[in-house]
Amino acid sequence: xxxxxxxxxxxxxxxxxxxxxxxxxxxxxxxxxxxxxxxxxxxxxxxxxxxxxxxxxxxxxxxxxxxxxxxxxxxxxxxxxxxxxxxxxxxxxxxxxxxxxxxxxxxxxxxxxxxxxxxxxxxxxxxxxxxxxxxxxxxxxxxxxxxxxxxxxxxxxxxxxxxxxxxxxxxxxxxxxxxxxxxxxxxxxxxxxxxxxxxxxxxxxxxxxxxxxxxxxxxxxxxxxxxxxxxxxxxxxxxxxxxxxxxxxx
Amino acid sequence: xxxxxxxxxxxxxxxxxxxxxxxxxxxxxxxxxxxxxxxxxxxxxxxxxxxxxxxxxxxxxxxxxxxxxxxxxxxxxxxxxxxxxxxxxxxxxxxxxxxxxxxxxxxxxxxxxxxxxxxxxxxxxxxxxxxxxxxxxxxxxxxxxxxxxxxxxxxxxxxxxxxxxxxxxxxxxxxxxxxxxxxxxxxxxxxxxxxxxxxxxxxxxxxxxxxxxxxxxxxxxxxxxxxxxxxxxxxxxxxxxxxxxxxxxxxxxxxxxxxxxxxxxxxxxxxxxxxxxxxxxxxxxxxxxxxxxxxxxxxxxxxxxxxxxxxxxxxxxxxxxxxxxxxxxxxxxxxxxxxxxxxxxxxxxxxxxxxxxxxxxxxxxxxxxxxxxxxxxxxxxxxxxxxxxxxxxxxxxxxxxxxxxxxxxxxxxxxxxxxxxxxxxxxxxxxxxxxxxxxxxxxxxxxxxxxxxxxxxxxxxxxxxxxxxxxxxxxxxxxxxxxxxxxxxxxxxxxxxxxxxxxxxxxxxxxxxxxxxxxxxxxxxxxxxxxxxxxxxxxxxxxxxxxxxxxxxxxxxxxxxxxxxxxxxxxxxxxxxxxxxxxxxxxxxxxxxxxxxxxxxxxx
Numbered sequence: 001x002x003x004x005x006x007x008x009x010x011x012x013x014x015x016x017x018x019x020x021x022x023x024x025x026x027x028x029x030x031x032x033x034x035x036x037x038x039x040x041x042x043x044x045x046x047x048x049x050x051x052x053x054x055x056x057x058x059x060x061x062x063x064x065x066x067x068x069x070x071x072x073x074x075x076x077x078x079x080x081x082x083x084x085x086x087x088x089x090x091x092x093x094x095x096x097x098x099x100x101x102x103x104x105x106x107x108x109x110x111x112x113x114x115x116x117x118x119x120x121x122x123x124x125x126x127x128x129x130x131x132x133x134x135x136x137x138x139x140x141x142x143x144x145x146x147x148x149x150x151x152x153x154x155x156x157x158x159x160x161x162x163x164x165x166x167x168x169x170x171x172x173x174x175x176x177x178x179x180x181x182x183x184x185x186x187x188x189x190x191x192x193x194x195x196x197x198x199x200x201x202x203x204x205x206x207x208x209x210x211x212x213x214x215x216x217x218x219x220x221x222x223x224x225x226x227x228x229x230x231x232x233x234x235x236x237x238x239x240x241x242x243x244x245x246x247x248x249x250x
Numbered sequence: 251x252x253x254x255x256x257x258x259x260x261x262x263x264x265x266x267x268x269x270x271x272x273x274x275x276x277x278x279x280x281x282x283x284x285x286x287x288x289x290x291x292x293x294x295x296x297x298x299x300x301x302x303x304x305x306x307x308x309x310x311x312x313x314x315x316x317x318x319x320x321x322x323x324x325x326x327x328x329x330x331x332x333x334x335x336x337x338x339x340x341x342x343x344x345x346x347x348x349x350x351x352x353x354x355x356x357x358x359x360x361x362x363x364x365x366x367x368x369x370x371x372x373x374x375x376x377x378x379x380x381x382x383x384x385x386x387x388x389x390x391x392x393x394x395x396x397x398x399x400x401x402x403x404x405x406x407x408x409x410x411x412x413x414x415x416x417x418x419x420x421x422x423x424x425x426x427x428x429x430x431x432x433x434x435x436x437x438x439x440x441x442x443x444x445x446x447x448x449x450x451x452x453x454x455x456x457x458x459x460x461x462x463x464x465x466x467x468x469x470x471x472x473x474x475x476x477x478x479x480x481x482x483x484x485x486x487x488x489x490x491x492x493x494x495x496x497x498x499x500x501x502x503x504x505x506x507x508x509x510x511x512x513x514x515x516x517x518x519x520x521x522x523x524x525x526x527x528x529x530x531x532x533x534x535x536x537x538x539x540x541x542x543x544x545x546x547x548x549x550x551x552x553x554x555x556x557x558x559x560x561x562x563x564x565x566x567x568x569x570x571x572x573x574x575x576x577x578x579x580x581x582x583x584x585x586x587x588x589x590x591x592x593x594x595x596x597x598x599x600x601x602x603x604x605x606x607x608x609x610x611x612x613x614x615x616x617x618x619x620x621x622x623x624x625x626x627x628x629x630x631x632x633x634x635x636x637x638x639x640x641x642x643x644x645x646x647x648x649x650x651x652x653x654x655x656x657x658x659x660x661x662x663x664x665x666x667x668x669x670x671x672x673x674x675x676x677x678x679x680x681x682x683x684x685x686x687x688x689x690x691x692x693x694x695x696x697x698x699x700x701x702x703x704x705x706x707x708x709x710x711x712x713x714x715x716x717x718x719x720x721x722x723x724x725x726x727x728x729x730x731x732x733x734x735x736x737x738x739x740x741x742x743x744x745x746x747x748x749x750x751x752x753x754x755x756x757x758x759x760x761x762x763x764x765x766x767x768x769x770x771x772x773x774x775x776x777x778x779x780x781x782x783x784x785x786x787x788x789x790x791x792x793x794x795x796x797x798x799x800x801x802x803x804x805x806x807x808x809x810x811x812x813x814x815x816x817x818x819x820x821x822x823x824x825x826x827x828x829x830x831x832x833x834x835x836x837x838x839x840x841x842x843x844x845x846x847x848x849x850x851x852x853x854x
Contacts, residue, residue: 028493028614040723044774045767049291051459054499054609056388057294073612096430097771107292107399107407115400116355127349129364135357139382142357142389146293181355 002026004076005084006034008046013095018086025076031087032060032071035099047098055212058147062099063088068149070212090152092161106148109167113175114191118183134182141177141221143213144170150207150217156200166197169207169217176221179228193229198222254425254434254702259285259404260689261682262424262439264411265466267295268387268671269654270445271394272347272678273685277443278401280686285437286398287406287426289446289461293395296447296459297674300387301502301605302371303379304675305668306344310361311368312376312548317341319375321846322853324669326528327373327558328633328662329803330818331479334842335640336660340669340676347675348380356393358382370507370544372556373666375532375853377546384502384605390671409435411465412779413705414442414473414650415697421473421649422695425705429776432769434706438697440689443643443681444470444636444652449483451780452788453629453738454730457489457500463780464787466656470636471786475645477824478658478837479634480787481794481805484665485739487562489628491580496613498628501583501606503667505623506555508602509544510585511537512566513622514574520581521554524565529557531854541591560664560804563627567739570626580626586619595619627739631670633661633804634794637823643681649688649695653681658821663803712765712778719764722778729756729784737792742808743799749792757785793834794822 004025007018021038032050039046051057053072060071065079065086079085093101122128150169156162167175175192178184192198205218215221231238261277263270266288274286288295309315321341325332348366352358358380359367368377382389399405411426423438446466450458471477488501506512514520525533533554534540540553555562566581576582585603589595596619600607603618610616610623635658636645643651654674661669712719736749760782765775800814801807820836827833842850 026494029495030613033495039773040721040727044721044723044765044777045772047771047773051290051294051461052296052299053459054299054496055612056385056605057298057459059290059294075613100430100771102430103291104407107405110396111399115396118353118355127365128352130357130360131364132360135360138357142382142392143385145298145388178355181357183352184355 002081004034004081006038007084007086008035008038008099009088010046010098012097016095018088020084025081029076030072031064031074031076031085034076035071035087047096047100049100056145058145061090061147061149061152063090068153068210070147070149073212090148092152092158103148105163106146106151106170109171110174112195113167113171113178114186114188116178116181116184117186119185128183130182137220138177138180138182140215141173143215144173145213146170147212149210149212153206153210155204155206162197162200166200169201169222171196172198172201172225173215173217173221176225179225189228189232192225193233198226198229201226254436254706256436256438257285257404257406258438259283260439261285261441261443261685262287262437263443263445263682264424265289265295265445265447265654265656266292266405267297267445267447267654268390268394268674269678269681270443271391271398272675273443273445273653273682274403275394275398275401276679276682277686278403280683282686282689284403285406285439286403287409287411287437289408289410289465291407292405293391295391296462297391297671298388299457299500300390300671301384301500302504302507303369303381303386303668304348304390304671305371305374305378305666306348306380306672307341307378308345308348308366308368308380310365311546315376315378318849319853320344320378322850323374324660324666325662325850327664327666329664329813330662331802331821331839332662333640333659334846336677338846339640339680340660340672343676344672347672347679351390351393351675354393354397356389358389369504370552370556371667372503372506372562373558374668379668381504383601384504384603386671406435410776410779411469412709414469415701416473416647417695417697419648420692420695421647423697425702427709429771432772432775434709436697436702438694440692440694441649441651441685443685444650444656445654445678445681446656448655449632449784449787450629451726452730452733452784452791454734455489455498456629457486457498458629464783465780466652467635468783468786470645470647470650470652471790471824471826473647473650474826475647475650476637477635477790478637478821479663479794480632480790480824481798481822482633482663482803483629483791484559484631484633484804485563485627486630487559487566487627488583488625490614491576491624491626492578493614499609499613500628500630501623501625502603503559505583505585505603505606507544508585509541509588510555510583511553511587512555512562513582513584514569515576516574520569520574521557521562521565525554525557526561533557558664559667560806563739564806566626576624578624580624582622583625584622586621589619631655631665633663633665634658641680642684643677644684644688649692651681651685653677663805709779712763712775715762715764717764717766719762720759722760722763722765722774722781725756725759725763725781726777726784729788732756733788737788737795740806740808741795743796746792746796750789753785753789753792760785789832790824793832794824797822797834
């Protein structure tokens with residue numbers, strides 16, 4: 001069996017450092033397997049989050065050789081094992097210890113987004129009718145596993161730490177899923193402009209390229225939402241129409 | 251008293267998968283103050299792994315379906331040792347619980363007339379599983395999570411409970427620690443709901459994550475509640491077998507529901523070779539009819555690949571043992587073949603089974619639209635668990651409730667696919683409702699400070715042993731291997747007696763295991779504390795499996811391979827005796843009411 005070197009981040013923000021571990025590797029292994037082997041035999045107290053180990057829960061986000069990835073879905077045969085593999089915590093969130101970060105900001109942001117509110121049921125038995133074609137685009141966003149890698153890689157959050165002014169790509173996709181939900185009745189366009197800070201996104205598509213679920217966050221969520229904001233607040237023709245008609249268009 | 255952070259809630263819900271979230275939502279809606287404890291981050295619980303769908307007799311796809319058919323299917327699948335009251339409530343209430351999710355924002359796949367689409371699944375007579383591709387669990391947990399955060403529910407993320415506290419006979423609180431800082435937490439409550447899921451980490455090949463260390467079952471047992479049916483463990487027939495690092499990860503039954511077939515190394519569809527008598531009338535006897543069933547032909551009977559999970563798992567084991575397995579010790583599951591029968595077959599597969607396509611592509615370099623998958627049984631679910639009242643979900647301990655996988659009764663000896671997600675909703679709601687009602691009638695109980703000190707001291711003991719103690723991972727690993735070998739899919743009395751001897755030695759090793767490092771986010775320390783739960787529940791499984799001298803559902807005895815009608819009359823119940831030793835008793839199953847007996851007879 002071959003062996004490989006892994007440099008894992010150990011410790012906190014101030015005292016932290018990369019520490020080297022040798023471990024044996026075999027066919028089909030993913031980075032999380034190597035991290036678990038090291039934890040079981042060499043570093044029992046190594047802090048790492050994981051759950052499903054199948055790319056479905058979004059717990060094991062990290063930066064592998066500098067790239068934001070899920071550890072459970074990064075196979076070792078996609079990496080150059082002649083060189084040490086570095087595994088570091090997500091950089092955009094405060095470090096707790098080792099590979100674990102404090103992602104609580106994300107949970108707080110979600111709570112501030114206006115919740116789903118359906119129209120009255122379509123049928124007397126209290127149910128609704130929706131066509132598959134109408135739910136397809138919403139289902140794309142609802143594939144999100146909340147790994148927060150898009151938040152980690154977004155430069156508005158990562159480099160500029162605009163966490164008070166910008167909800168980040170995860171929650172723009174979340175708003176898109178609500179806004180495009182065939183049953184939802186709430187209007188979040190004004191919030192997008194102000195509280196959610198959609199204007200701060202300048203469409204570099206880093207989030208889309210990082211998403212392990214391959215959700216086209218920029219093209220399918222953020223750009224259509226930006227268009228709604230523009231139509232509402234910056235389109236002179238629409239403003240004129242609104243003025244003449246004397247009511248708010250949606 | 252030890253340095254602890256104290257919280258107070260009317261109702262404390264322990265576990266935040268589908269059942270816990272649903273219980274918390276209901277308790278809050280009933281006006282109780284609610285605390286929700288989750289071992290991981292919110293929304294990461296094992297419910298996300300449920301793929302195929304949620305079973306409910308909505309009758310959107312086949313209008314012959316109704317609660318009676320669902321009830322009879324559940325009882326037949328469970329081999330009639332189910333808690334029939336739970337099976338009745340479940341079948342009657344599941345449709346409302348599913349429709350309620352739509353009200354909260356869930357987006358299920360649709361029928362052509364815009365209603366919730368339903369798919370075929372093993373043991374269900376009609377297409378019954380509401381679904382979202384093959385990520386139904388994710389849709390469900392996200393819907394519940396996004397609804398719950400706007401209710402009066404305090405969420406305590408990454409907190410593990412290690413003991414329940416009582417005032418006399420009744421529940422008065424729970425004690426645990428937070429992962430991040432390793433601080434102790436004391437939760438005072440009037441009622442508690444256990445919704446901690448399963449026990450899969452007692453086995454080496456499992457679809458379960460690190461969390462499933464039998465916490466709820468063990469907490470309840472140690473608090474004086476009874477466990478029931480612990481011999482009934484479900485080995486899901488189709489887990490990944492290759493590469494080694496993904497061994498055990500689930501391959502949804504939905505693959506077979508969409509027309510996937512099982513073949514051995516000779517290319518034979520071996521499931522046609524062994525169809526149990528009680529399913530013969532409703533199972534196709536030729537490939538053509540089976541195919542028509544998966545494509546929605548209402549006059550066709552289901553293919554034998556969709557027989558119950560216990561049976562399919564054993565047939566796979568038989569092929570492998572007979573030398574007709576795949577190169578890595580499984581059999582072949584082929585969905586690619588449907589390209590011969592449907593236009594755009596590859597596209598249909600990717601659309602219907604997107605996560606399976608993704609999972610095999612990324613983890614095994616297999617394109618399931620081109621090649622068959624290699625699959626074999628994996629420890630998936632435990633039908634047994636905490637004994638509860640069917641209506642209220644209360645255990646024998648006043649104020650202590652249990653719902654979802656950690657509770658027993660609904661599934662009997664074998665669970666049908668899709669009946670777990672509906673179980674979580676139906677009985678999560680009931681547990682939350684009844685816990686809130688109970689809390690309203692009770693003053694706050696007392697918490698014994700000396701008890702809290704004792705628990706805190708015990709929790710820190712692994713640090714005192716530190717490097718002198720054995721690594722907890724080594725003990726856990728050996729336990730998993732031992733249970734897999736000696737109390738696995740095929741069981742024998744002599745092997746299980748040996749397992750009990752091993753468990754005694756492993757208990758000593760666990761009590762001597764050490765934790766290095768400090769209290770902050772230290773998985774080694776956490777694992778050392780999980781070991782006790784795993785050992786308790788492993789003992790309950792082994793002891794129960796020894797006593798049931800027959801084969802039924804998920805419990806297969808090589809030395810008693812047949813079903814014994816005389817043993818359909820009891821549930822095995824395990825309690826902690828006054829001396830601390832585990833005591834087993836056979837509790838008779840109450841007679842089936844005439845109207846339910848008639849339903850079963852009519853659906854035969």
